[in-house]
Amino acid sequence: MKEKGKIKLGISIGDYNGIGCEVALKTFEDSRMLDFCTPIFFASNKMISGQKSALHININFNGIKDASHAVDGKINVVNVWKESPKIEFGKLTEEAGAFAIRSFEAAVKALKADKIDVLVTAPINKNNIQSENFKFPGHTDYLGQELEGQSLMFMVTDELKVGLLTDHIAVKDVAQAITPKLIKEKVSTITESLKMDFGIRRPKVALLGINPHSGDNGTIGEEDEKILKPIIRELFDQGTLVYGPYSADSFFGSNSHEKFDAIIAAYHDQGLIPFKTLSFGKGVNYTAGLSKVRTSPDHGTAFEIAGKGQADPSSFKEAVFTGIQIYKKRSEYKELIKNPLQKQKIKRAS
Structure with a gap:
């Protein structure tokens, strides 16, 4: 200091x-x-x-x-x-x-x-x-x-912290951009930031699904089943407290976000719309991972x-x-x- x-x-x-x-x-x-x-x-x-x-x-x-x-x-x-x-x-x-x-x-x-x-x-x-x-x-x-480091858009207040897997890319390109490597990098960046930048020693992180209802077991797209779920299990087994994928439409309305230290959204508007709705005027855009x-x-x-x-x-x-x-x-x-x-x-x- x-x-x-x-x-x-x-x-x-x-x-x-x-x-x-x-x-x-x-x-x-x-x-x-x-x-x-x-x-x-x-x-x-x-x-x-x-x-x-x-x-x-x-x-x-x-x-x-x-x-x-x-x-x-x-x-x-x-x-x-x-x-x-x-x-x-x-x-x-x-x-x-x-x-x-x-x-x-x-x-x-x-x-x-x-x-x-x-x-x-x-x-x-x-x-x-x-x-x-x-x-x-x-x-x-x-x-x-x-x-x-790996830069990551991290929207933060004292009560709510939302990171993004993808940020300024077109919605049509989101699913293709989300890979196992990307998920691991972003989860690692956010958990390290929570420890180093916010003093949270054992952070809990929620990951939102890519598709509506997190794909409904593959009925609405296979990305959640084939990409998100296996990586979440792998990271959890390695000791990272990451959970999901959660259906984005009801996650914030049900106050589920209050149970976690941070939430990772799949794409820009999925994360920033609820963040700004709940925190506009109090929120801060922080570039984590640098x-x-x-x-x-x-x-x-x-x-x-x-x-x-x-x-x-x-x-x-x-x-x-x-x-x-x-x-x-x-x-x-x-x-x-x-x-x-x-x-x-x-x-x-x-």
Whole structure:
């Protein structure tokens, strides 16, 4: 755990025509947030000044050339660019996508160099970020390339944690993408994350079925019978507490999710629809399985309300707190692995 200075929390600004800057700046408009971390925005002085002026957000900030120059007790802005791109709230522009990626790549570079401890990413639009130099569906895939480990989209609150076997792929490709190797990797990533990042020593995980009613014993597709069930039995016999496959349509409505530390959905909407229904505004998108900590709010760019001052910063604030908590839990876990005798001391301190 850090001994000198506060946790340095990097922020990529996302699409500046959306609500990303608004929710991030509103989060730190409350000066008490500076007691928990040192925020470092990756953008430019002009961009942040333009956003705070347009949105009537009352903050002061400290412009710096490099994240290593960040000052505790202040909002810091790394000047990633000198240009003055035009802010057009609510509009999807190629320019905004390009600058969103410049902010993100600069923040990731600082994260890899240990100049920041945690990265919180404001929302991007997946359409305008594509270019010859950036051909990724979103943040998660790029982070998986740049940082060690197997990246996994993990939607989390204190009460509910949902991971995905497949994320940003077409529904028609889901069944073919789910293989025994993939299931083992995702289950391993989630169980290790629950232990290391959330302090759950013996995690219980539920796996949702691929087909309606988990295939009804092969009547509605054979994937659940031939792929999911054998792997679940194999992993369980090896000591992993993984159960299922469960029928997704009734799993959350019957409160079955409350019996598990995490749920793994087969595909994007199967997991995110119930998660956002139960937790919208409190949820955090966490990229599990990497060597560094990255979180994000559970919403998108919200162009329809951008520039109107209506954006709720609750999810972004939760992303900040979750990133800080995970960073601390990881530090404790590493100490525990190095010195098991510290276990009782860590328990008393937590």
